[in-house]
Amino acid sequence: MEEEALPDDLVMDHTAARHKRSRTSDSGSSTSAESIHSTRTLNSEDFEFVQENGREYGNHTYFMPCDQLEQDRLTIQHQVFVHALKGKLTTTPISPLQCRILDLGTGPGNWAVAMARQFPYAEVVGLDMAVWDLETTEENGGSPQNVSWEIDDLDVWGEDPHLSELTFNMEHFDPYRDPITPRDTLESPSKSRQPRTPGEGDCSFDPLVLDPGPQVGWHFSEPFDLIHMRGMKGAFVHWEEVYAEIYKSLSPGGWVEVADFELMLPEMPNSQLPPGDAAGNLSQTQPDNLPLPTIRKLYFAGMQAAWKGGRHLGTSYMHATYLEDAGFKDIRTTYVNVPVGTWPEDREQKKIGKMFLVVLLESIETHLLRLLTQFGDADRLWSAEEVREQVEQGKREIFDWSEGVGSADRKEGWCASFKWIIGRKSKNAE
Numbered sequence: 556m557e558e559e560a561l562p563d564d565l566v567m568d569h570t571a572a573r574h575k576r577s578r579t580s581d582s583g584s585s586t587s588a589e590s591i592h593s594t595r596t597l598n599s600e601d602f603e604f605v606q607e608n609g610r611e612y613g614n615h616t617y618f619m620p621c622d623q624l625e626q627d628r629l630t631i632q633h634q635v636f637v638h639a640l641k642g643k644l645t646t647t648p649i650s651p652l653q654c655r656i657l658d659l660g661t662g663p664g665n666w667a668v669a670m671a672r673q674f675p676y677a678e679v680v681g682l683d684m685a686v687w688d689l690e691t692t693e694e695n696g697g698s699p700q701n702v703s704w705e706i707d708d709l710d711v712w713g714e715d716p717h718l719s720e721l722t723f724n725m726e727h728f729d730p731y732r733d734p735i736t737p738r739d740t741l742e743s744p745s746k747s748r749q750p751r752t753p754g755e756g757d758c759s760f761d762p763l764v765l766d767p768g769p770q771v772g773w774h775f776s777e778p779f780d781l782i783h784m785r786g787m788k789g790a791f792v793h794w795e796e797v798y799a800e801i802y803k804s805l806s807p808g809g810w811v812e813v814a815d816f817e818l819m820l821p822e823m824p825n826s827q828l829p830p831g832d833a834a835g836n837l838s839q840t841q842p843d844n845l846p847l848p849t850i851r852k853l854y855f856a857g858m859q860a861a862w863k864g865g866r867h868l869g870t871s872y873m874h875a876t877y878l879e880d881a882g883f884k885d886i887r888t889t890y891v892n893v894p895v896g897t898w899p900e901d902r903e904q905k906k907i908g909k910m911f912l913v914v915l916l917e918s919i920e921t922h923l924l925r926l927l928t929q930f931g932d933a934d935r936l937w938s939a940e941e942v943r944e945q946v947e948q949g950k951r952e953i954f955d956w957s958e959g960v961g962s963a964d965r966k967e968g969w970c971a972s973f974k975w976i977i978g979r980k981s982k983n984a985e
């Protein structure tokens with residue numbers, strides 16, 4: 556079969572440049588990060604990138620690369636998030652006057668820089684465990700003085716995924732019909748797990764040592780008024796702990812905001828659905844009868860790989876109960892559907908749909924390459940070549956669907972569900 560190439564304006568430049576500038580860490584750091592990882596220095600030159608299958612990663616654990624190609628994808632994705640909120644950067648009602656803002660997992664820092672510009676009296680800290688080219692982000696529109704950068708790995712609870720606990724039972728969820736998966740206790744195992752001792756492997760308490768060392772957890776020198784996370788699916792195992800630390804790190808009345816998106820795979824019109832069961836469950840054994848069969852296959856494989864790696868890929872980490880359990884009040888969720896492709900009639904929607912199409916085409920390899928080569932799907936490991944071959948096939952499917960289906964007066968296409976959840980720490984909290 557002859558392969559159809561994607562149009563040039565939908566292809567990002569794969570000649571990934573090296574990072575131009577690294578994240579600096581001055582002594583005025585707002586985290587006492589040394590108390591988190593006492594043996595680690597936080598100078599960016601000490602960080603080594605991991606080269607793997609032609610991509611560059613910040614370490615051996617996090618599944619997404621941090622190279623120039625990913626930086627470009629995240630920068631366009633940032634624009635999609637902003638367009639989806641009609642130009643707004645946050646759904647929280649924070650005061651534009653003096654406030655301290657933390658962007659946790661800031662990546663190339665687009666949101667942090669935009670917030671710093673929009674709120675010139677705010678103090679914005681962008682924190683990430685990987686080193687990105689922040690110079691480019693800052694230069695793009697002028698470097699704000701009120702943003703600073705820190706390197707830290709905030710996953711202080713260890714990496715043991717307890718594979719036996721994570722018996723991935725894929726029958727429990729139906730990604731075709733239920734894009735917002737509910738919170739699942741398997742995804743975030745109980746709190747009984749021993750935290751990692753800074754600088755060591757797993758914790759072993761020595762009663763003869765009077766000073767047991769710094770307490771595990773996050774230790775910011777000053778609290779924040781807003782802690783923001785975006786695109787952090789698959790970043791942590793213990794989300795209860797993450798939300799508890801966020802709560803602890805906020806000032807009374809402070810806000811948490813978590814943003815992410817989930818794909819909603821298009822379905823056939825009813826008459827074309829393959830014979831399913833009475834409940835309308837789609838059979839995983841007949842993906843070829845459904846639109847985007849390769850994408851479905853990759854989606855399932857990626858979910859399985861993430862389960863095997865111990866870090867679930869869905870957006871259930873944004874479930875309101877996590878915020879409630881941590882003590883947050885005034886919890887509110889905002890959903891926006893973002894079109895995939897140029898199928899909408901409306902000009903604005905068409906524009907955002909095109910931007911998101913570019914993001915999505917690049918997202919598949921970014922999300923799956925390490926997961927499938929390191930953990931594999933339920934049955935086996937994938938080779939990098941196989942991932943890339945399937946990704947190319949999947950991209951063509953997405954592109955074929957990007958103009959939608961149906962007649963000119965009733966076009967239908969598919970969307971992603973963008974979601975923001977916010978919660979407030981009580982004003983009377985300690």
Ligand SMILES: C[S@@+](CC[C@H](N)C(=O)[O-])C[C@H]1O[C@@H](n2cnc3c(N)ncnc32)[C@H](O)[C@@H]1O
Binds near residue numbers: 630662710786
């Ligand atoms: C998908 S990127 C999103 C970046 C950014 N928030 C955005 O929306 O453009 C996720 C980021 O989280 C960072 N990250 C993942 N786990 C982390 C951890 N344990 N501590 C700090 N940063 C982490 C990664 O290095 C990466 O830059």
